[in-house]
Structure formats: C-alpha cells, structure tokens
Amino acid sequence: MAALDKNSRILGIVLPILVGIVMLVMWEGSVRYWQVPKYLVPSPVLVAQTLVDQWSLLFDSLLVTLKVTFMAFFFAVVIGTLIAFAFAQSKLIEMSFFPYAVLLQVTPVVAIAPLIIIWVKQPTAALVVCATIVALFPIISNTILGLRSVNPGLLNLFRMNKATRLQELVRLRIPSAAPYFFGGLRISSGLALIGAVVAEFVAGTGGTSAGLAYQILQAGFQLDIPLLFAALFLITLTGVALFLLMVTLSRLALGDWHESELVPET
Amino acid sequence: MRMAQAVRAPDTNSAAGEPAAAARPPAIEVLGAEKIFSNGVRALAPIDLTVNQGEFVTLLGPSGCGKSTLLKMVANLIEPTSGGLMWWGRDYGHVGEDGKKLVFVFQDPTLMPWARVRGNVRLPLDLAGVPKSEGDARVDKALATVGLEKFDASYPRQLSGGMQMRASIARALVTEPNLLLMDEPFGALDEITRNKLDQDLLDLWFEKTLTVVFVTHSIYESVFLSTRVVVMAARPGRVLREVVIDEPYPRDDAFRVSQKFAAYARDLQVLLAEASVSGAAHD
Numbered sequence: 266m267a268a269l270d271k272n273s274r275i276l277g278i279v280l281p282i283l284v285g286i287v288m289l290v291m292w293e294g295s296v297r298y299w300q301v302p303k304y305l306v307p308s309p310v311l312v313a314q315t316l317v318d319q320w321s322l323l324f325d326s327l328l329v330t331l332k333v334t335f336m337a338f339f340f341a342v343v344i345g346t347l348i349a350f351a352f353a354q355s356k357l358i359e360m361s362f363f364p365y366a367v368l369l370q371v372t373p374v375v376a377i378a379p380l381i382i383i384w385v386k387q388p389t390a391a392l393v394v395c396a397t398i399v400a401l402f403p404i405i406s407n408t409i410l411g412l413r414s415v416n417p418g419l420l421n422l423f424r425m426n427k428a429t430r431l432q433e434l435v436r437l438r439i440p441s442a443a444p445y446f447f448g449g450l451r452i453s454s455g456l457a458l459i460g461a462v463v464a465e466f467v468a469g470t471g472g473t474s475a476g477l478a479y480q481i482l483q484a485g486f487q488l489d490i491p492l493l494f495a496a497l498f499l500i501t502l503t504g505v506a507l508f509l510l511m512v513t514l515s516r517l518a519l520g521d522w523h524e525s526e527l528v529p530e531t
Numbered sequence: 532m533r534m535a536q537a538v539r540a541p542d543t544n545s546a547a548g549e550p551a552a553a554a555r556p557p558a559i560e561v562l563g564a565e566k567i568f569s570n571g572v573r574a575l576a577p578i579d580l581t582v583n584q585g586e587f588v589t590l591l592g593p594s595g596c597g598k599s600t601l602l603k604m605v606a607n608l609i610e611p612t613s614g615g616l617m618w619w620g621r622d623y624g625h626v627g628e629d630g631k632k633l634v635f636v637f638q639d640p641t642l643m644p645w646a647r648v649r650g651n652v653r654l655p656l657d658l659a660g661v662p663k664s665e666g667d668a669r670v671d672k673a674l675a676t677v678g679l680e681k682f683d684a685s686y687p688r689q690l691s692g693g694m695q696m697r698a699s700i701a702r703a704l705v706t707e708p709n710l711l712l713m714d715e716p717f718g719a720l721d722e723i724t725r726n727k728l729d730q731d732l733l734d735l736w737f738e739k740t741l742t743v744v745f746v747t748h749s750i751y752e753s754v755f756l757s758t759r760v761v762v763m764a765a766r767p768g769r770v771l772r773e774v775v776i777d778e779p780y781p782r783d784d785a786f787r788v789s790q791k792f793a794a795y796a797r798d799l800q801v802l803l804a805e806a807s808v809s810g811a812a813h814d
Contacts, residue, residue, distance in 0.1 A: 522688065
C-alpha cells in the first residue's frame with residue numbers, strides 16, 4: 266500500500282508535466298505547420314527566447330510587481346486581522362462596520378483605482394492601496410469566521426476554569442481560527458497579485474510605473490506579442506509560486522493536527 | 532490498595548444505610564431548585580437532593596428527564612429559575628476555597644485538537660498560573676492514573692475514543708478535585724471499553740476519597756458504579772425514587788454477573804418503565 270501511495274504521489278507530479286510538454290509541442294507544431302504570424306500567436310520557443318533576451322527588462326518589472334504584491338498582501342493581512350479581532354470582540358462593532366467591509370469588497374477595484382491614483386500622489390503607494398483593498402476581505406471574513414468557530418464545549422471548559430479574556434483569545438480562539446486564517450491567506454495572496462496587476466493597468470497608462478502589467482500594455486500597443494506572452498508567463502508563475510508558498514506555510518502551521526493537512530493513512 | 536479497602540470498606544457500607552449517610556457532611560445540596568427555559572419548557576420541577584461527601588451518586592432516567600440540566604446546575608453552568616444550591620454548605624462563591632474543588636467531565640472528550648495530550652491535561656493548571664515544574668509533576672501523576680503516560684506526546688486524533696476520554700479524565704484529575712461531575716462520559720463508547728473505564732473510574736473513586744455525581748441512561752452502569760441511584764422521570768424532570776445499591780467496594784466483574792446485580796437492574800428497569808409512563812401521563 267505504501268508503495269502505491271508513493272507511486273500516486275510521483276504520478277501527481279509527472280502526469281501534469283507530461284500533459285504540459287505534449288501541449289507545448291502541439292502548440293509549437295501547429296504554429297509552424299500553419300505558419301501563424303508571431304504577432305498573433307508566438308511559438309513557445311520564441312516566447313522562451315524573448316524571456317531570455319528581454320530578461321533584464323522583464324526582471325525589473327517583475328520586481329516592481331512583486332514589491333507591490335507583497336506590500337499589499339502584508340497590509341491586507343495586518344489590517345484584515347486587526348479588523349477581524351475588533352469585530353470578534355464585539356457584536357456591536359461588527360454590526361456597525363461589517364456592511365462597509367462588504368461595500369469595499371463588492372466595489373470593483375478598476376472603478377475606484379483612478380480615484381485612488383489621483384488621491385495618492387506616490388505611484389507605488391497608490392498601487393499598494395488598490396491591491397490591499399482587493400486582498401483585504403478574505404482575511405477579514407475568514408478570520409472572523411475562525412474566531413467564532415470555537416468548540417462550545419471547550420469554551421465552557423475555559424469559562425469553568427475561570428480563564429481570562431486574554432487566555433481565552435490566545436489559547437482558544439486564535440488556535441481555533443488558524444485553519445480559517447490560512448484559508449484566507451491562500452485566497453488573499455492570489456488577490457493581492459491580481460490587485461497589483463489590475464491597478465497597474467489603470468495607472469500604467471499614465472506611464473508612471475514599470476511593472477509586468479505595464480510591460481503587457483506596452484507590448485500590446487507595439488504588437489510585440491512574444492514579449493506580452495513572456496510577461497504573462499511571469500505573472501502566472503508568480504501566482505503559482507505565491508499559492509505554493511501559502512500551502513507550505515499552512516502545512517507548517519497546521520500539519521500536525523488539522524484535518525485539512527493530514528495525509529490519509531492507508 | 533488493601534489498606535484503603537480495610538479502612539474505607541465499612542465506611543462505604545454504612546454510607547449506604549440511611550442513618551449513617553446523614554452523619555456525613557453534605558457536598559451538594561439541591562434545595563427546591565427548578566429550571567424553566569426561556570422557551571417555556573419546564574426542564575426541572577423543584578428538586579431536593581443531597582449528595583454527601585464520598586458518595587458515588589448516579590442520575591438515571593429517560594432522555595428529557597433533566598438529568599443533564601440538574602448536573603449542569605450543580606456545576607454552576609446554568610442557574611436555577613427558582614430555589615437554590617449549596618456547595619459544601621456554602622454558596623458557589625466559596626468553591627475553590629480550602630481545597631473544595633469541583634470539576635466537570637463532558638459527554639465528549641472536548642480536547643483541543645492542536646495540543647498534544649500533555650498540553651491538554653495541563654490546560655487547567657496553565658489557566659490557573661501553576662508554575663511549570665509543579666505542573667509537570669501533577670500532569671505526570673494524572674496521566675499515570677488514567678494509564679496514558681506513554682501517550683503524552685500524541686495528538687488527540689491519534690488516540691481511540693476510549694483513550695481520548697481517559698485524557699479528558701486526566702485533565703479533570705490534574706486539578707485534584709473533591710467532586711467529579713460526569714455527564715454521560717462513556718455514552719459514546721463501545722460496551723467493552725465502557726466497562727473497562729467504569730472499573731477504572733470506580734477504583735479511582737475508591738482510592739482517592741472522591742465524591743462523584745454521574746449522569747447515565749444505562750441501568751447496568753448505574754448499578755455497577757453507585758452507592759445510590761437517583762431515578763428521574765420526564766415532563767417535568769423530577770426525582771422519582773432513590774435506590775441505595777448495598778454492595779461493598781471494590782466491585783469487579785463478579786458483581787456484574789451476580790444475582791444481586793440482576794435484582795437491582797430489574798428493580799430499576801421497573802422504575803424506569805414507571806418513569807416513562809408517568810412522563811407520558813403529563814403530556
């Protein structure tokens with residue numbers, strides 16, 4: 266059984282890679298066979314070539330996008346957690362402010378980005394504000410849900426042992442909330458990247474930034490489709506890397522005890 | 532063990548008889564306590580009940596007879612609508628003074644899934660701010676008492692249902708309580724595990740001069756464990772009859788298969804049937 270388990274794990278890595286290779290080869294083959302012009306669909310080889318040739322340009326842009334993403338993610342986690350704690354402390358606070366958190370969530374960032382860019386002079390700061398707004402909500406809602414999802418029996422146990430509010434928070438509510446919080450992190454990290462890219466699309470037309478979204482815009486204007494694909498590839502790669510990072514963090518934090526991280530025993 | 536038996540056996544025997552029971556100081560007095568829930572359901576009619584120190588009292592009854600409600604009242608988890616309770620002759624504010632401690636064992640193990648067994652057992656000491664070295668010694672002792680000393684580093688999910696319940700009991704014992712309140716603690720376990728835990732609990736009660744109030748819906752469990760069985764009826768919840776189980780301790784499997792055991796079980800069976808009928812008459 267153990268061998269089978271190990272095999273399936275290897276297959277889980279090998280099979281997607283095989284599919285990817287087959288699709289790339291078909292793509293390359295089709296583009297060559299039908300002689301598709303590179304300003305419509307560039308071949309994978311050409312995209313790779315562009316990635317190498319334009320590396321210094323793309324890498325600088327990648328760093329800009331990463332910087333915005335990580336700053337936004339950081340602020341979203343800090344602010345979102347603080348708001349969630351405030352909401353969880355008092356039903357009154359939550360009742361008063363939660364509708365506005367929802368308002369923030371449902372307003373499309375594309376619609377408010379121009380306003381923020383006018384209000385916040387510093388370009389990077391403006392992008393960070395936009396991306397933070399996008400990434401904030403999952404942290405708030407998941408953390409609140411977690412802080413509330415306390416086993417009532419355990420809560421009784423704490424109360425019977427005359428636990429203080431602080432003990433209850435640190436020893437009961439925070440550990441109970443951890444799985445929900447990490448679920449929020451996964452969603453939020455992806456949204457921070459999306460927010461960073463979308464905000465730059467809006468702001469980038471003004472020529473103020475040089476992130477990956479800006480490179481995509483410029484490449485689009487110049488019909489440099491291989492460069493566009495290369496930038497797109499880097500954004501996707503960043504998203505996947507962020508997701509894997511969150512999965513790893515979650516596993517490190519919860520792996521010992523939480524059902525979501527347990528490997529079923531065979 | 533022999534010594535304890537020699538010292539306590541006559542004592543326990545006399546506790547079963549009415550006059551001697553009155554001579555022992557009461558641990559819990561329920562004085563006309565009544566409970567009506569906010570939805571209008573009358574969970575308990577006014578109840579009078581005294582549990583003396585060193586007794587093992589079970590509350591037996593059909594579901595809905597308010598036995599859990601009564602136990603939670605004794606644990607001060609819910610307040611009576613009218614009437615009152617006394618703990619060691621005083622109000623609840625004095626519980627915890629001069630070592631008079633009570634502890635509640637839930638129906639479920641109620642362990643923190645993120646903490647190892649040791650962390651779970653330690654919890655009451657951590658919350659009370661007991662220093663680490665003293666706490667460790669007490670945790671070791673409690674784990675040894677329930678036979679979990681080899682599993683102190685396991686997570687709850689790695690333990691069987693019976694072992695999780697043992698951890699829960701260890702967490703209760705670590706505070707060195709005088710009074711153990713147990714709400715159908717072994718109800719979810721299979722019969723073999725339950726019998727084993729009943730036996731261990733009884734040995735523990737016998738050795739430690741504990742007072743136990745134990746809620747169950749199992750006739751056999753109540754006969755095997757108790758010095759006294761309080762039979763309750765439903766709608767409204769009330770005490771129907773009290774049955775003294777006149778059998779010396781320590782009890783073992785021989786008692787389970789004895790004529791006497793069967794006779795007590797039969798009596799309680801009749802009473803329970805009566806409890807159900809009288810409950811139905813109130814509908």
